[in-house]
Amino acid sequence: MNVQDLYAISPLIVLVTWATLLILVDVYIIRDRNGGTPILAALGLLVAMGFAIAQTGQQYTAFNGMAVVDGFAIFLQVLFLGSGLVGIALAYNYLQRMGIERSEYYILLLYSISGMMLMAIAADLIVVFLALELLSIPLYVLAGFGRPKVEPEEAALKYFLLGAFAGGFVVYGIALAFGATATTSLAGIVQAVNAGSANLTLLSIGAALILIGLGFKVAAVPFHMWTPDVYQGAPSAVTAFMSVGAKAGGFAALLRVFVSALPELAADLSPVLWVLAALTMILGNVVAIAQGNIKRLLAYSSIAHAGYILMALVVFGNTQVSSDAVAAALFYLVAYAVTSFGAWAVVIALEKAEQKGLALDDYAGLGRKYPGLAAAMAVFMLSFTGVPPTLGFVGKLYLFRTVLEGGFIWLAVIGVLTSLVSAYYYLRIVVIMYMRDGDPQVHAEPWLRLTAGVTAVATVVLSLYAGPLFAWASQAVLKLF
Amino acid sequence: MTSELILFFILAIVAVASAVGMLLSRNAVYAALYLILNFATVAVFYLMLSAAFISLVQVTVYAGAIMVLFLFVIMLLGAEHTGRLSESGWMFWTPIVLGAVLAVEALYIILRQWKAIPATQAAGSDFGAPAAVGLELFQNYLLPFEVTSVLLLVAMIGAILLARSKKA
Numbered sequence: 061m062n063v064q065d066l067y068a069i070s071p072l073i074v075l076v077t078w079a080t081l082l083i084l085v086d087v088y089i090i091r092d093r094n095g096g097t098p099i100l101a102a103l104g105l106l107v108a109m110g111f112a113i114a115q116t117g118q119q120y121t122a123f124n125g126m127a128v129v130d131g132f133a134i135f136l137q138v139l140f141l142g143s144g145l146v147g148i149a150l151a152y153n154y155l156q157r158m159g160i161e162r163s164e165y166y167i168l169l170l171y172s173i174s175g176m177m178l179m180a181i182a183a184d185l186i187v188v189f190l191a192l193e194l195l196s197i198p199l200y201v202l203a204g205f206g207r208p209k210v211e212p213e214e215a216a217l218k219y220f221l222l223g224a225f226a227g228g229f230v231v232y233g234i235a236l237a238f239g240a241t242a243t244t245s246l247a248g249i250v251q252a253v254n255a256g257s258a259n260l261t262l263l264s265i266g267a268a269l270i271l272i273g274l275g276f277k278v279a280a281v282p283f284h285m286w287t288p289d290v291y292q293g294a295p296s297a298v299t300a301f302m303s304v305g306a307k308a309g310g311f312a313a314l315l316r317v318f319v320s321a322l323p324e325l326a327a328d329l330s331p332v333l334w335v336l337a338a339l340t341m342i343l344g345n346v347v348a349i350a351q352g353n354i355k356r357l358l359a360y361s362s363i364a365h366a367g368y369i370l371m372a373l374v375v376f377g378n379t380q381v382s383s384d385a386v387a388a389a390l391f392y393l394v395a396y397a398v399t400s401f402g403a404w405a406v407v408i409a410l411e412k413a414e415q416k417g418l419a420l421d422d423y424a425g426l427g428r429k430y431p432g433l434a435a436a437m438a439v440f441m442l443s444f445t446g447v448p449p450t451l452g453f454v455g456k457l458y459l460f461r462t463v464l465e466g467g468f469i470w471l472a473v474i475g476v477l478t479s480l481v482s483a484y485y486y487l488r489i490v491v492i493m494y495m496r497d498g499d500p501q502v503h504a505e506p507w508l509r510l511t512a513g514v515t516a517v518a519t520v521v522l523s524l525y526a527g528p529l530f531a532w533a534s535q536a537v538l539k540l541f
Numbered sequence: 542m543t544s545e546l547i548l549f550f551i552l553a554i555v556a557v558a559s560a561v562g563m564l565l566s567r568n569a570v571y572a573a574l575y576l577i578l579n580f581a582t583v584a585v586f587y588l589m590l591s592a593a594f595i596s597l598v599q600v601t602v603y604a605g606a607i608m609v610l611f612l613f614v615i616m617l618l619g620a621e622h623t624g625r626l627s628e629s630g631w632m633f634w635t636p637i638v639l640g641a642v643l644a645v646e647a648l649y650i651i652l653r654q655w656k657a658i659p660a661t662q663a664a665g666s667d668f669g670a671p672a673a674v675g676l677e678l679f680q681n682y683l684l685p686f687e688v689t690s691v692l693l694l695v696a697m698i699g700a701i702l703l704a705r706s707k708k709a
Binding site for chain 2: 080171216
């Protein structure tokens, strides 16, 4: 170990140290429940983000090839830290309002983000597994944050059991990959495959098991069963963070492992991914139509969007297209994060205690009574659908383009058709908000209004200047050395 | 017949007998004690394979810490006596079928491919020795090692948070 190793993981060190110190500060210095813990946690995220941005443009491995700093890692680290900031803003008043205010929320949030950041820099399957657990375990606890009520406990238990089960798949897959190549390092796997010393059948089975385990995390069909129940039962602020952070973390691992280490397996695994992506888009969008609860609807919507991002993974074996595909996936993750956080901010503003205020009918009359909030929600729904000028549209454009470049025309057709289906249930919310009379109750606390406003503006404005953002994502190519 | 082989057969009989005893005992505490015996026997197997470190880990972690946890849970829940399983229905038959499949699979490999299994090279004398494991852990696997400590800390915080009563 040398100084460069430490520098490579400096954002991670800062965040973990900050979170650990925050436990002590919270217990011994702040004491009072509504003290400065959220602000200190946000400060920690900002400092870590500074360290991450300071690494821009650098490329090297650290800790004997266990970790790698490249554009991909830095891009995702900034995305994770940013979603942590939004996660704090969404929770700040919500936890108080729901009577579940506990400062451990912010500490666990920081730990979960540190797991995601580790995922972004992981260059070894063992580190991938540890990062997966480090990002998941705090989320299991956060999902049950509203206990002792029934719904959060159900959500936490389901998420924990299925998450642990999925973790088992990942470990088994890693073991088989180790058996096939005698290494767990991603670079080592590439070397073993190129040298012809790898058992490709065994490696394919291992990769498939890893895909199943990570498929649970990103909620891809048919591994999505937990999603609606967990998203509905968990506190909305947690769900918002989970729907963005955990999904992006899972995709970080999928992209890193499949694109950089396993392109040789594309002949076997591309069709599998094709089917997964198609099923996820179809089932997520079709079942979402039948939902009357906004949290369940957004859960199925998040499943559907996982399907769109999976499309980028289908072309992973085509080295000419795959770097474009990674950039498109990263761009879509950002677009999804911004839109999703905004939509959840509106949901949180309308939510009342005891799971009330979550039916679609509760949104009736929002357009007349709270025009700003309704306009923001309309923007998010349009972005989810993929209507210009929104980030969702540009993101889908890039995704469909890479899929077509990769030669998967039918997959792109399925993507477009399911987007049309999704217009039905997204626009229905807009119709309910503006065309029906009602008397919605809103708790528009300043942080919620700020989040909804900023994300709504960003959804539109960033789509008009999408070029630079996509260029940044394009620099985030995967390097393994 | 060498003394090593005799020792192996004695240990093998103890290991299999204790595993069967664990499955058959109706009292959960007895089952846990049989499992400890099984773990200890396997630890001696490791020792015979000159894997001293793994053997000690097996004793301290599995036979020691984890089994104490098991016993705690069994006694705290008062679940010493497991009810009689109904001898019909899928809960009864699925394990038997799966176990039979596994047994056939193992027999097939042993009978058909006995000769095909390549002779393994003897590992170096320091392979798996505590010093070698320590060097590997603190040089190549330093990052995973440190991350594991964070992971355990987070799990601890989470467990305390979930188990603590609302008032405290």
